[in-house]
Amino acid sequence: MAIPTESGAGALPVPPKKRSEARGLKKGLRQLLRSKTGMIGAVIVLIVCLIAIFAPLLATHDPNAVAPIDRLKPPAWLEGGSSDYLLGTDNLGRDIWSRIVYGSQVSLIVGIGAVLVSGAIGAVLGVTAAYYGRWVDAIIMRLADSLLAIPTILLMLVVLAVVGPGMWTLIFVIGATNWVSYARVVRGEVLSLKERDFVKSARMIGARSGRIIFRHILPNVMSSFIVLSGMNVATTIIMEASLSFLGLGITTPDVSWGGMLSDGRQYVATSWWVATFPGMAITITVLGVIFLGDWLRDVLDPRMKLKNG
Amino acid sequence: MSLLEVNELKTYFKTAEGTVPSVNGVSFSVEAGETLAIVGESGCGKSVTSLSIMQLVSDPGEIVGGEVRFEGKDLLNLPKKEMRKYRGNEISMIFQEPMSSLNPVFTIGNQVGEVLRRHKGLSRGEAKQQAIEMLKRVGIPRAEQIANNFPHQLSGGMRQRVMIAIALACRPKLLIADEPTTALDVTIQAQILDLIGKLSEEENTGVILITHDLGVVAEMADRVVVMYAGEVVEEAPVYELFERPGHPYTIGLMGSLPKMSEQRDRLDSIPGAVPNLLDMPSGCPFHPRCPFAIEACKQTKPALEEQQPGHYVRCLRAGEVG
Amino acid sequence: MSESKMNAAAPLLQVRGLKKHFPVAKGWFSRKNEYVRAVDGLDFDVMPGETLGIVGESGCGKSTAGQMIVQLLEPTEGKIVFDGTDLASLSGEQVRRARRNLQLVFQDPYSSLNPRMTVYDLVAEPLIVHGLASGKALKTEVMSLLEAVGLGPQHADRYPHEFSGGQRQRIGIARALALKPKMIVCDEPVSALDVSIQAQVLNLLKDLQEQFDLTYIFIAHGLPSVKHISDRIAVMYLGKIVEIGSREELFASPKHPYTEALLDAVPVPDPRLRRKREPLPGELPSPVNPPSGCAFHPRCPYAQDICKQQTPVLEPKADGQSAACHFPRNMDEAGVTI
Amino acid sequence: MGKYLVKSLLQMIPVLLLISLIVFVLVRVTGDPVALMLPESATEADRATLTRELGLDLPLYQQYGIFLTNAIQGDFGTSFRYGESALPLVLERLPASFELAFAAMALAVVIAIPLGIWSAVKRNTFIDIFISGISVLGKAMPNFWMGIMLILLFSVMLGWFPVSGRGGLTHLILPAITLGVSLAAQMTRLIRSNMLEILNQDYIRTARSKGIFELFVIGKHAFRNGLIPVVTIMSLQFTSLIGGTLITETVFAWPGLGQLLVSAVNTHDMAIVQAAVFVIAIFVILMNILTDLVYRLLDPRIKYS
Amino acid sequence: TTSTDTGTTAAAPAASDGTLTIANGTDIESFDPQNNNNTASEAILVNVFDYLLKNDNEGNKVPALATSWEQTADNVWQFKLRDDVKFHNGDPFTAADVKYTFERLATDEALKQHSYFKTIEEVRAVDDYTAEFVTTGPDPLLLNRLSKMGAGILPSKYIEENGIDAFLKSPIGTGAYKFKSWAKDDRVVLEKNDEYFDGAPKWDEVVFRVVPEASTRVSELLTGGVDIVSGVPSTDIERIEQTENLSVETTPIKRVLQMIVRQTEGTPTADPKVREAIDLAIDKKAIVDSIAGGNGVLTRTSVTPGNFGSDESLYEQSLYDLEKAKALLQEAGYGDKGPELSLSSSSQYKEYAEVVSAMLTAAGFTVNLDILEPSAFSEKMTSKTFGELYMIGIGNSMNDASNNYNRFLASEAAGETDYNNAEVEDLLQSALVNMDEASRTDEYKKVQQILAEERPAIYLFQMKGVYGVNASVDFSPRQDEMFYAQEITPAQ
Ligand SMILES: Nc1ncnc2c1ncn2[C@@H]1O[C@H](COP(=O)(O)OP(=O)(O)OP(=O)(O)O)[C@@H](O)[C@H]1O
Ligand SMILES: Nc1ncnc2c1ncn2[C@@H]1O[C@H](COP(=O)(O)OP(=O)(O)OP(=O)(O)O)[C@@H](O)[C@H]1O
Numbered sequence A: 001m002a003i004p005t006e007s008g009a010g011a012l013p014v015p016p017k018k019r020s021e022a023r024g025l026k027k028g029l030r031q032l033l034r035s036k037t038g039m040i041g042a043v044i045v046l047i048v049c050l051i052a053i054f055a056p057l058l059a060t061h062d063p064n065a066v067a068p069i070d071r072l073k074p075p076a077w078l079e080g081g082s083s084d085y086l087l088g089t090d091n092l093g094r095d096i097w098s099r100i101v102y103g104s105q106v107s108l109i110v111g112i113g114a115v116l117v118s119g120a121i122g123a124v125l126g127v128t129a130a131y132y133g134r135w136v137d138a139i140i141m142r143l144a145d146s147l148l149a150i151p152t153i154l155l156m157l158v159v160l161a162v163v164g165p166g167m168w169t170l171i172f173v174i175g176a177t178n179w180v181s182y183a184r185v186v187r188g189e190v191l192s193l194k195e196r197d198f199v200k201s202a203r204m205i206g207a208r209s210g211r212i213i214f215r216h217i218l219p220n221v222m223s224s225f226i227v228l229s230g231m232n233v234a235t236t237i238i239m240e241a242s243l244s245f246l247g248l249g250i251t252t253p254d255v256s257w258g259g260m261l262s263d264g265r266q267y268v269a270t271s272w273w274v275a276t277f278p279g280m281a282i283t284i285t286v287l288g289v290i291f292l293g294d295w296l297r298d299v300l301d302p303r304m305k306l307k308n309g
Numbered sequence B: 001m002s003l004l005e006v007n008e009l010k011t012y013f014k015t016a017e018g019t020v021p022s023v024n025g026v027s028f029s030v031e032a033g034e035t036l037a038i039v040g041e042s043g044c045g046k047s048v049t050s051l052s053i054m055q056l057v058s059d060p061g062e063i064v065g066g067e068v069r070f071e072g073k074d075l076l077n078l079p080k081k082e083m084r085k086y087r088g089n090e091i092s093m094i095f096q097e098p099m100s101s102l103n104p105v106f107t108i109g110n111q112v113g114e115v116l117r118r119h120k121g122l123s124r125g126e127a128k129q130q131a132i133e134m135l136k137r138v139g140i141p142r143a144e145q146i147a148n149n150f151p152h153q154l155s156g157g158m159r160q161r162v163m164i165a166i167a168l169a170c171r172p173k174l175l176i177a178d179e180p181t182t183a184l185d186v187t188i189q190a191q192i193l194d195l196i197g198k199l200s201e202e203e204n205t206g207v208i209l210i211t212h213d214l215g216v217v218a219e220m221a222d223r224v225v226v227m228y229a230g231e232v233v234e235e236a237p238v239y240e241l242f243e244r245p246g247h248p249y250t251i252g253l254m255g256s257l258p259k260m261s262e263q264r265d266r267l268d269s270i271p272g273a274v275p276n277l278l279d280m281p282s283g284c285p286f287h288p289r290c291p292f293a294i295e296a297c298k299q300t301k302p303a304l305e306e307q308q309p310g311h312y313v314r315c316l317r318a319g320e321v322g
Numbered sequence C: 001m002s003e004s005k006m007n008a009a010a011p012l013l014q015v016r017g018l019k020k021h022f023p024v025a026k027g028w029f030s031r032k033n034e035y036v037r038a039v040d041g042l043d044f045d046v047m048p049g050e051t052l053g054i055v056g057e058s059g060c061g062k063s064t065a066g067q068m069i070v071q072l073l074e075p076t077e078g079k080i081v082f083d084g085t086d087l088a089s090l091s092g093e094q095v096r097r098a099r100r101n102l103q104l105v106f107q108d109p110y111s112s113l114n115p116r117m118t119v120y121d122l123v124a125e126p127l128i129v130h131g132l133a134s135g136k137a138l139k140t141e142v143m144s145l146l147e148a149v150g151l152g153p154q155h156a157d158r159y160p161h162e163f164s165g166g167q168r169q170r171i172g173i174a175r176a177l178a179l180k181p182k183m184i185v186c187d188e189p190v191s192a193l194d195v196s197i198q199a200q201v202l203n204l205l206k207d208l209q210e211q212f213d214l215t216y217i218f219i220a221h222g223l224p225s226v227k228h229i230s231d232r233i234a235v236m237y238l239g240k241i242v243e244i245g246s247r248e249e250l251f252a253s254p255k256h257p258y259t260e261a262l263l264d265a266v267p268v269p270d271p272r273l274r275r276k277r278e279p280l281p282g283e284l285p286s287p288v289n290p291p292s293g294c295a296f297h298p299r300c301p302y303a304q305d306i307c308k309q310q311t312p313v314l315e316p317k318a319d320g321q322s323a324a325c326h327f328p329r330n331m332d333e334a335g336v337t338i
Numbered sequence D: 001m002g003k004y005l006v007k008s009l010l011q012m013i014p015v016l017l018l019i020s021l022i023v024f025v026l027v028r029v030t031g032d033p034v035a036l037m038l039p040e041s042a043t044e045a046d047r048a049t050l051t052r053e054l055g056l057d058l059p060l061y062q063q064y065g066i067f068l069t070n071a072i073q074g075d076f077g078t079s080f081r082y083g084e085s086a087l088p089l090v091l092e093r094l095p096a097s098f099e100l101a102f103a104a105m106a107l108a109v110v111i112a113i114p115l116g117i118w119s120a121v122k123r124n125t126f127i128d129i130f131i132s133g134i135s136v137l138g139k140a141m142p143n144f145w146m147g148i149m150l151i152l153l154f155s156v157m158l159g160w161f162p163v164s165g166r167g168g169l170t171h172l173i174l175p176a177i178t179l180g181v182s183l184a185a186q187m188t189r190l191i192r193s194n195m196l197e198i199l200n201q202d203y204i205r206t207a208r209s210k211g212i213f214e215l216f217v218i219g220k221h222a223f224r225n226g227l228i229p230v231v232t233i234m235s236l237q238f239t240s241l242i243g244g245t246l247i248t249e250t251v252f253a254w255p256g257l258g259q260l261l262v263s264a265v266n267t268h269d270m271a272i273v274q275a276a277v278f279v280i281a282i283f284v285i286l287m288n289i290l291t292d293l294v295y296r297l298l299d300p301r302i303k304y305s
Numbered sequence E: 001t002t003s004t005d006t007g008t009t010a011a012a013p014a015a016s017d018g019t020l021t022i023a024n025g026t027d028i029e030s031f032d033p034q035n036n037n038n039t040a041s042e043a044i045l046v047n048v049f050d051y052l053l054k055n056d057n058e059g060n061k062v063p064a065l066a067t068s069w070e071q072t073a074d075n076v077w078q079f080k081l082r083d084d085v086k087f088h089n090g091d092p093f094t095a096a097d098v099k100y101t102f103e104r105l106a107t108d109e110a111l112k113q114h115s116y117f118k119t120i121e122e123v124r125a126v127d128d129y130t131a132e133f134v135t136t137g138p139d140p141l142l143l144n145r146l147s148k149m150g151a152g153i154l155p156s157k158y159i160e161e162n163g164i165d166a167f168l169k170s171p172i173g174t175g176a177y178k179f180k181s182w183a184k185d186d187r188v189v190l191e192k193n194d195e196y197f198d199g200a201p202k203w204d205e206v207v208f209r210v211v212p213e214a215s216t217r218v219s220e221l222l223t224g225g226v227d228i229v230s231g232v233p234s235t236d237i238e239r240i241e242q243t244e245n246l247s248v249e250t251t252p253i254k255r256v257l258q259m260i261v262r263q264t265e266g267t268p269t270a271d272p273k274v275r276e277a278i279d280l281a282i283d284k285k286a287i288v289d290s291i292a293g294g295n296g297v298l299t300r301t302s303v304t305p306g307n308f309g310s311d312e313s314l315y316e317q318s319l320y321d322l323e324k325a326k327a328l329l330q331e332a333g334y335g336d337k338g339p340e341l342s343l344s345s346s347s348q349y350k351e352y353a354e355v356v357s358a359m360l361t362a363a364g365f366t367v368n369l370d371i372l373e374p375s376a377f378s379e380k381m382t383s384k385t386f387g388e389l390y391m392i393g394i395g396n397s398m399n400d401a402s403n404n405y406n407r408f409l410a411s412e413a414a415g416e417t418d419y420n421n422a423e424v425e426d427l428l429q430s431a432l433v434n435m436d437e438a439s440r441t442d443e444y445k446k447v448q449q450i451l452a453e454e455r456p457a458i459y460l461f462q463m464k465g466v467y468g469v470n471a472s473v474d475f476s477p478r479q480d481e482m483f484y485a486q487e488i489t490p491a492q
């Protein structure tokens, strides 16, 4: 149907050259190139991913090969270090570099996997609770409360007993418990968002709840969500370390940064490198994820200007 | 010395698509006690001009050139701290969007009282008392209660009046009112305009009144500035403008008015669309829509020239049309 | 056009006894609530193809009434029958579908636009939601909608915050128009527009009305535009309609003193006609404790004792003008003594 | 409001029921307490006797019924590890846990609020990156590692604070830093992102137009609006601090609930696990109600039906 | 509770104020000596409760509350008791207390120590200071039982009057130190008992702190916060020794780290060659030297010197021959790919398990390592559901070989190792009731030789207790890991 218009032009207006998604992507990439931190983040995450993928090529040793004689050797550049072991060896004489390289696989999968699982559950439940309110809210939030009150390690023990230990168990348990924080944060924001006019406006044009939630409400909680997720990648990797501390983490032959860190804690005073290098690996990776998250957040926020430099 | 002098002000927005020259060399002045109306196409840069004077242009926007002198002092080069002393006190502004311009989590009384606390050093209690006074003056019923309400509990018009109360609270020397009465019914509009007029008279306040309502312009203004696509296209005393509009755009504007006295099925409007600021037409920006356009209009950018004493027009055919 | 239609068809919208009272909590733990009587008993019909203008004091409940009609607010009391169905009886999904034919242009353009969607997406959304267009057709349709409200393709990919107030208002209009609903409630659709674009939008509304037989409720403060577009006009004061009548009659001979005051206050776009206006005297009434009797009596120059005690009723008249006033103006029999 | 409170408190009942059921099941799934209670050399007969004495031979629903009836009276059974009634054992630990949690939380808030705001105001500058880096570091350092480092630095090398144990204020500082820093890290980031959002709002422009000090614009107008997610996170963090500071407690030999709970879980000391979870649950619920009330204080637009 | 706010200068003499502070990794389980089953608890309780007789550090039985004892019949022992002993509340210690103590142990099945005292049928109080023990049969181990964990004498009158709960809240015994307070997971505080029968206590107060994290314990020692710490990690030894005023004391303890090997039909370890290959593949010396920091003694038997029945010829011995191990696997019919083994361990011995697993892998085995949290581990152990191998450090509170070998009695082994050797069974059964020390020793030596060949368990090494000690105290650690505060003295 044609709209009668006053314009004398008559001819159909030219459709825009690019659709908004294309524009978003392009704008995003341009923004990535321009933002210092975005670039740093992207580079870090890329490198870590490459390391994880090419671990067998990069590792100089079998990550599980022990050499009691070479135990606790300092990094190559320190006195007493050997060029054989770039970053030194751990308490069992295993090569720390190779373990970090292999550990990136588990840590990335656990870190990101658990965040995806918990983030998805949390966001959906949080929005649902706030959006529908009443009994739906009551049920979901009370469930969350219950979960908060139950110690993670109790759950972990149960799951371990039922499905046995391993990476996926870990992702499952962390995912199943961490969603609460997402749900609560998201719910809090949605409670105030849903009273906003643009949500009414969406309802007005006849949008279904699904659309309102996914197109109108969720994008507006994204920034908290992304920030939380970035931090939760760290939380998860650390949680794995903490579970290792309790003997519930990932065990040989799988290597994880958290496990390395936890093993190394005994040697903090005497052989700093055992815990410091995996600690650095975690820090740098999380920093990368967070910077990348900041960039993503900015791209998703149309108000964010392009800062040059 | 004028109360306010704006010279060749330029404010651009640097966006992903390119630079939007929202205000592109605007000049005008306001005398103490005078009311200057700014009218113009929606999106022509009126709000950005006023925000530029206040130095409140938000982020991708940047004042890239020009001068803003208030009582002779160059505001643009003032340290931030100094500028803050002017804002809300000597110069205040009523924003166009009353709905989102109030902080949702503070009570109305608090928000009105805040300027008084800041600039007049009033205590909390005194400020609130005065705030209620102010709310009554702008015609808010049950002001005592409303002072304790939050913005979302108010109707659009009420919020707008709250914004006006905030702007007037400190009796500024210069008031910038960006469409202050759009959400008000005419009786209250009359009351508000009356209030502004009184203020202007009593305190010798200079007023910049941005509005689309030519009726309001006719009633309030001493002088009128007409803007189009980021530029001033005409400036004249109010009587002169209504009698002898000089720029084809102004003429079109006058013609679009729905009249109370006659009933027509269709209203006249200026054909064509507002130019794309990113891709301005060559020559006179109005030429694609101008019924009087000649070939030269496509090439030559006209300058703002004085036609009559005090009546400036930016048109190649200034003398001939109208 | 309007007269013939008004007599022929059944009303498209019937509003009966519509009320909305907002509780105002006094304190956190208090039990006793007071109420803002935002809308306090509205009765009116809107015929298909007709435009009903609603004017009135700011805060008198126009937006609230509008939001109730489109089911964004739940009425405290009263009935809204649209196109033969009582809207209150509809399920959520039915309301959703009914909105295909019942749209609202929000008063506040900025906050009613999702800050994270581009103009294109915003305008396309209703079409997508109701599956009215897709692919190329969608694009063309959106572009022509934008053009119709005076925006160009260069605006399509921008976000709401990148627009001026008037531009945002037009986005809201385009969104509501997209569905070509049977009825649109326009809450101040042109207040932020310059007169030229205002004219353009008003013309557009009229054209669409003619072409698609649209029905409007047009809430506005700008009396000239209300007059231009409306067939009938209702004047509201403090949650009630105080006068309703055809545009000609109402403007020619207002019967309610408030209408009179309103018309009197309209600024005239001619500096030579500038005059000293007398603002309405008296305190503005509060919707929490409305004055007894006729709500307007404290400010009415013609008020008498009866006005303080008895609430005048709006006499329902099929076509003519009626006013809720004990002493209507401009009527021969009105024995007003001043 | 009063109604809301009553309703919320009533909602505690199903939550507690749900929790009791979950915990009851979990505790029984994890393993057989009898095996842990008896010495290695115990015989089958010993085992059977003990099972009977503990009532573990009854059908599950019956066990749950008994458990529930007793729990309502505050009797969660006797801890077989300590041979004492479980609830007092749990309550005994609360002061230590609360002390640490409050200290950590207070520290986190004191660190996070200024850093978060500063980071947002200085967005994308060196300061912002620096603060981000610091908070990532704060987050990425596991508590045990951080705790050990703090001990080495401040106790062993500098001798400023005692190494471990619970005592005066000096004992509290290192564990509170250990916990507080990672809490602060997350809060800082959240505050930053919220502030970024809010600094773009029209009402911030209004505030600026009033000529009030920038500190006020940010501290009052912007901060208050960005607090909702921060409050959410704070309440979450706080609840997790009550039962979940095992690692810090272990490193600093802090006799809190975490140690009790984990050792109880590990040794299948059902009575203690159940009592502890109940106490934590009640705390969680109270905390939620408090959070909701704070939401209301912060954002008048929020309503509770 | 008292706090020890002394930690400002490194390794200051902490003990100067008459308080002895000892930091351990775990808290005591309970103040009921009969309902404890860990050495760490008993190590503290021995200061509050006395035994009738006790072991000196060489393993000899010396008098404590009993002055003398003799066997009067096959299954009857008579004990003469001291008559000058008072409980902390002033009640005199008499034979009635002995009767109460051991009859409770023998009859109350819920007690964790019950199973060690089941052989006691009756205790007769002949007079106030004479007690007679009647056992169910000949029991060569009665004296060992009476001097082991759980045998502390309880105050019968006090408990009968006040009930056991009240006793647990404020326990009393006859020991050199009285109970003062117990903040769980924090500290146990004991104060001196001036009335102690065996010399005045040397400390006003003895504080046992619970500091679970090893490095924190060491830090406490370094800052002078505590006087003695147990469980010093091998890597921290140097750090402690380098600090002025601090030293590290070690002693072999009666705990041998070993792997229990399943011989169930169908498992790869049913084949003796495979078991031998496992033994030969593990370089125990390297393990002791590196991970244990030299603190361990190689052994091929778990009955270490100081325990009854030990065979010194197997002590300080170890087998390691990687090539031979590989050859054995070939002989056993495994080609390139060795047998697949599962090795379970409690997280406590994680490092050792990981090294062993790596060494076995190097020999060609495929090892599935399963590290379990301690309680999960003991649960699995009780239910006998481990795979081929599990690693465990087994102590010996009875000081007798029988304690090591109950596990290999056919009835006990069934389902766990499934070890079944008729000769060993005969020897073990006979030794359990053999009252003749010499022939009993021979029986156990024989058993040790057989087991060393058949390998139902592969022994890694005897562990050592490693303590950090402040120079302000004189402390020599004991083989049985007890902390007798009476034996720890302020340094001069
Ligand atoms: N953040 C921004 N990014 C890009 N362009 C912007 C931004 N803000 C404003 N503009 C553009 O600047 C121009 C001037 O806007 P301004 O708000 O001053 O118009 P106006 O004259 O006040 O219009 P109205 O009468 O409709 O309020 C508009 O074309 C608008 O699109
Ligand atoms: N959520 C609410 N809570 C309490 N009072 C409300 C609420 N919404 C509106 N009101 C009150 O209801 C009355 C009518 O509001 P409404 O927005 O309908 O006015 P309006 O006629 O549209 O005014 P305007 O012309 O200024 O937009 C006002 O007094 C307002 O304060």
Ligand SMILES: [Mg+2]
Binding pocket: B046, B047, B048, B096, B178, C164, C165, C166
């Ligand atoms: Mg504007």
Ligand SMILES: [Mg+2]
Binding pocket: B155, B156, B157, C062, C063, C064, C107, C187
């Ligand atoms: Mg309204």
